[in-house]
Amino acid sequence: MDPKILGNLSYGVYVISTLDQEKYAGCLANSVIQISSKPYTVLVSMHRDNYTNVCIKKCKKFGISILNEETDLNVIGTFGFQSSKSVNKFHNIRNQLIQEVPILTDSCGYIICSVVDAIETSTHTLFIGEVEKMGGYNEKSPMTYRYYHEVLKGTTPKNAPTYIEQKNEEERVFKSKKKWKCKVCGYIYEAEEIPKDFLCPICGQPHTEFVLIE
Numbered sequence: 001m002d003p004k005i006l007g008n009l010s011y012g013v014y015v016i017s018t019l020d021q022e023k024y025a026g027c028l029a030n031s032v033i034q035i036s037s038k039p040y041t042v043l044v045s046m047h048r049d050n051y052t053n054v055c056i057k058k059c060k061k062f063g064i065s066i067l068n069e070e071t072d073l074n075v076i077g078t079f080g081f082q083s084s085k086s087v088n089k090f091h092n093i094r095n096q097l098i099q100e101v102p103i104l105t106d107s108c109g110y111i112i113c114s115v116v117d118a119i120e121t122s123t124h125t126l127f128i129g130e131v132e133k134m135g136g137y138n139e140k141s142p143m144t145y146r147y148y149h150e151v152l153k154g155t156t157p158k159n160a161p162t163y164i165e166q167k168n169e170e171e172r173v174f175k176s177k178k179k180w181k182c183k184v185c186g187y188i189y190e191a192e193e194i195p196k197d198f199l200c201p202i203c204g205q206p207h208t209e210f211v212l213i214e
């Protein structure tokens with residue numbers, strides 16, 4: 001079977017947020033789709049190891065912030081490569097509470113949902129949410145998953161449903177220059193040497209966290 005075929009499926013890039021008792025939790029997700037319009041219903045596929053999954057199950061509510069092409073990469077590093085279990089992800093990211101759910105200010109629309117069903121698969125829970133409120137529309141271009149990979153050169157961690165084995169990922173980006181790979185998020189930096197003041201644009205790690213791959 002050729003996994004490249006699945007790579008031709010299209011997605012956006014979103015932050016899924018929810019409540020964690022008196023705090024908040026959230027993570028990056030590409031797997032959001034609209035299921036129906038009467039009533040408005042959406043679905044998100046969330047890995048059971050994600051702390052956000054545990055929190056959504058408890059409070060039965062989640063928000064979707066639609067990221068745009070200008071979204072600060074720090075948002076992706078924070079929400080896609082760290083866990084809300086140990087990090088307050090909303091501390092340094094501008095947000096506002098809408099129906100008690102934190103929504104990113106830097107987005108091009110938001111959707112607030114109440115969970116009406118949750119279907120378990122082997123690794124992921126499919127949360128089906130009925131839309132309670134949506135807004136924040138603006139003219140910015142929504143970030144697509146393809147843009148994330150091809151323009152921002154972002155990578156995808158294991159918990160994403162669309163994860164590709166690391167070997168394939170490295171083969172795909174391998175060209176002629178030296179390649180330095182971030183040990184935390186897998187971002188590839190192409191250059192002969194990696195500058196000492198370099199910080200990973202995806203997850204903010206220093207140059208010491210990069211390894212030469214060949």
Ligand SMILES: Cc1cc2nc3c(=O)[nH]c(=O)nc-3n(C[C@H](O)[C@H](O)[C@H](O)COP(=O)(O)O)c2cc1C
Nearest residue numbers: 027028029030031046047050051052080083084160
């Ligand atoms: C581009 C991208 C897309 C992702 N898509 C999903 C997704 O659709 N579902 C999922 O469960 N995890 C996805 N992830 C992984 C989670 O965002 C990641 O595991 C996160 O650290 C979980 O945080 P949490 O423990 O606070 O919930 C994605 C990550 C990235 C970088």
